[in-house]
Amino acid sequence: MIAEIKKTCSRCGTEKPLSGFSKRKANSDGYHYNCLECTRAEGRKRSRLSAEQCRQRSREYRRLHPKACNDRTKQWRAKQDIEGLRAKGAKSTLCS
Secondary structure (H helix, E strand, C coil): CCCCCEEECCCCCCEEEHHHCCECCCCCCCECCCCHHHHHHHHHHHHHHHHHHHHHHHHHHHHHCHHHHHHHHHHHHHHHHHHHHHHHCCCCHHHC
16 A cells, blocks of 8 residues: 655644645645645735735725815716616716
8 A cells, every 4th residue: 555645734733645735846845835724824814914905005095085086986976877877768968
């Protein structure tokens, strides 16, 4: 019987079979240093952080450029109203 090759995760320190690691040609053994669970956990953490950073940047932009944001909102709302009127078959003076 062939023994299954195992590898130790550099993050959590658990020994797991190679099927618990994603492939990476750049590494000497051809597998990532971190196991799949640790890699996924890190990805979820990074995703939550980036979402919060993105929200923070948006808040800051809106605070610094209120006129531009208001103008963009007005344009979007006007377009939505025109689309609604077209769907109902009504004619608008804006769409001449």
